[in-house]
Amino acid sequence: MNTSDTLVRLSKAGIYKDKKWLVRDVDLEINRGKIVTLIGPNGSGKTTTAKIALGLYKSISGNVERNTQNISYVPQKVSIDWTLPVRVIDFMVLTQNLKQDDISEALDLTGVKHLKRSNLRDLSGGEFQRVLLARAIAKKPDLLVLDEPVQGVDFTGEVALYSLIKEISEKLNCGILLISHDLHVVMSATDYVVCLNGHVCCCGAPKDVAQSKHYKELFGEKSAELLSIYEHNHDHVHSSDGNIIKEIK
Amino acid sequence: MLDDFLVRAIIAGIGIALVTGPLGCFVVWRRLSFFGDTLAHSALLGVLLSISLNINVSLTIFVVSSLVALILLRLEKSTNLAGDSLLGLISHSSLAIGLVILGFLSFIRFDVLGVLFGDILSVNTNDLLFIWIGGGLILAVLFYIWKPLFASTVNYELAEAEGMNPERVNAIFTILLAALIAISIKMIGVLLITGLLIIPTAMARNLSNNPKQMVVLSIIGGLLSVFIGLYASFEINTASGPSIVVVALILFILSLIRIGKKNYEK
Numbered sequence: 001m002n003t004s005d006t007l008v009r010l011s012k013a014g015i016y017k018d019k020k021w022l023v024r025d026v027d028l029e030i031n032r033g034k035i036v037t038l039i040g041p042n043g044s045g046k047t048t049t050a051k052i053a054l055g056l057y058k059s060i061s062g063n064v065e066r067n068t069q070n071i072s073y074v075p076q077k078v079s080i081d082w083t084l085p086v087r088v089i090d091f092m093v094l095t096q097n098l099k100q101d102d103i104s105e106a107l108d109l110t111g112v113k114h115l116k117r118s119n120l121r122d123l124s125g126g127e128f129q130r131v132l133l134a135r136a137i138a139k140k141p142d143l144l145v146l147d148e149p150v151q152g153v154d155f156t157g158e159v160a161l162y163s164l165i166k167e168i169s170e171k172l173n174c175g176i177l178l179i180s181h182d183l184h185v186v187m188s189a190t191d192y193v194v195c196l197n198g199h200v201c202c203c204g205a206p207k208d209v210a211q212s213k214h215y216k217e218l219f220g221e222k223s224a225e226l227l228s229i230y231e232h233n234h235d236h237v238h239s240s241d242g243n244i245i246k247e248i249k
Numbered sequence: 250m251l252d253d254f255l256v257r258a259i260i261a262g263i264g265i266a267l268v269t270g271p272l273g274c275f276v277v278w279r280r281l282s283f284f285g286d287t288l289a290h291s292a293l294l295g296v297l298l299s300i301s302l303n304i305n306v307s308l309t310i311f312v313v314s315s316l317v318a319l320i321l322l323r324l325e326k327s328t329n330l331a332g333d334s335l336l337g338l339i340s341h342s343s344l345a346i347g348l349v350i351l352g353f354l355s356f357i358r359f360d361v362l363g364v365l366f367g368d369i370l371s372v373n374t375n376d377l378l379f380i381w382i383g384g385g386l387i388l389a390v391l392f393y394i395w396k397p398l399f400a401s402t403v404n405y406e407l408a409e410a411e412g413m414n415p416e417r418v419n420a421i422f423t424i425l426l427a428a429l430i431a432i433s434i435k436m437i438g439v440l441l442i443t444g445l446l447i448i449p450t451a452m453a454r455n456l457s458n459n460p461k462q463m464v465v466l467s468i469i470g471g472l473l474s475v476f477i478g479l480y481a482s483f484e485i486n487t488a489s490g491p492s493i494v495v496v497a498l499i500l501f502i503l504s505l506i507r508i509g510k511k512n513y514e515k
Binding site: 054071073075078090 | 277396397400402404406408412413454460462
């Protein structure tokens with residue numbers, strides 16, 4: 001891997017707060033065109049690690065090196081207060097200036113173009129996630145940080161959005177840091193997996209991680225089997241309209 | 250023309266309503282109405298300091314309120330007190346200190362009611378200059394920080410992650426709030442300025458579905474309140490500040506009819 005392609009590098013990064021480590025000694029590298037996925041149980045420090053990578057903490061231990069300013073973030077939870085009237089179209093330009101065409105294109109990609117003039121508070125959970133994702137990709141970022149981007153999205157939509165995320169990383173040649181619980185869907189689209197449980201339990205290519213002892217301890221034998229079954233049965237990826245778009249070797 | 254106190258009051262009122270509209274929106278969106286109240290209460294301290302030290306009133310209020318705002322931001326981070334307790338502490342302490350100082354200043358004639366509720370008769374051409382230049386500056390700065398301020402209002406971490414500086418724009422915003430209080434105290438008074446900030450904005454919220462519309466409507470609401478309120482104050486001889494706020498309240502109640510209808514249609 002070329003060093004100049006590295007967008008973010010965490011070295012021994014961690015947060016020590018209220019007399020305990022939220023997460024410690026995380027080594028992580030996000031490169032252009034690659035998807036890094038963080039997995040782990042609840043409270044294992046996935047979101048914290050993502051926020052460290054984004055520079056949202058003032059005092060951390062270890063070191064974070066960020067080589068880009070062009071970052072998009074989809075937080076785990078965004079709540080819009082009733083007092084704030086915001087339409088999708090206003091939300092799209094929250095941190096960026098966009099042309100109308102770019103707004104429509106991004107909303108179209110995530111399948112919510114028809115909601116352009118709707119109020120954010122009137123959207124369902126899944127629709128809102130699609131808008132969040134559209135906003136993040138419309139900016140054409142170098143680094144995309146997605147914290148459970150498809151929560152609440154229906155199953156077909158989930159698969160379509162994951163393949164969209166994969167597509168975006170290739171098209172924009174951007175690095176993606178993904179947090180997800182959908183083990184089998186994620187693994188197929190990920191280049192590198194980091195398994196967290198307060199620290200890095202194991203990391204590597206999806207297949208290697210699935211074989212590792214730590215992974216089995218964390219997620220159980222069943223999930224490892226699930227994963228290998230999945231890998232064996234599927235040697236291609238579908239686009240949202242069902243066409244085969246990519247062979248996986 | 251500027252010799253007529255009513256004309257002066259109306260010009261002053263227009264200037265203030267133009268600023269309270271957009272600032273009020275952020276106060277409502279960010280749930281800062283109690284914060285605004287606290288700054289306004291500290292203005293009494295500012296007024297008394299300016300009288301005893303014989304320096305410009307608006308300037309003194311601005312300095313005192315800004316200091317209080319910055320102290321608040323600082324304390325919010327370093328204490329475990331809940332935000333509202335902290336605000337109550339500062340708000341009432343500054344009001345009390347102000348009133349104690351007032352007791353010592355018994356030798357000067359001082360219109361307490363005027364400071365608390367506003368007095369149009371006291372608005373002179375100098376004040377007009379302060380209101381319009383100050384107001385213009387406030388709006389210019391607000392326009393400049395609009396995007397990061399709005400983004401951090403919607404989601405603080407998202408704004409920060411995407412390269413904005415929420416902490417800085419928040420601090421700037423509270424100073425703008427202090428500046429608004431400094432230019433509007435004479436007109437509206439310490440106790441009622443928050444009313445002019447949030448009531449027309451609350452009305453605008455009932456009628457709007459996007460942020461810009463809400464800002465425009467709250468400016469219109471503020472202007473109407475000022476016009477009708479001052480007219481009433483002149484005709485039936487009521488205090489200017491309360492009259493303006495009562496008109497704002499009536500407009501708010503009228504806007505509820507519209508929202509009631511909307512819910513019914515659903």
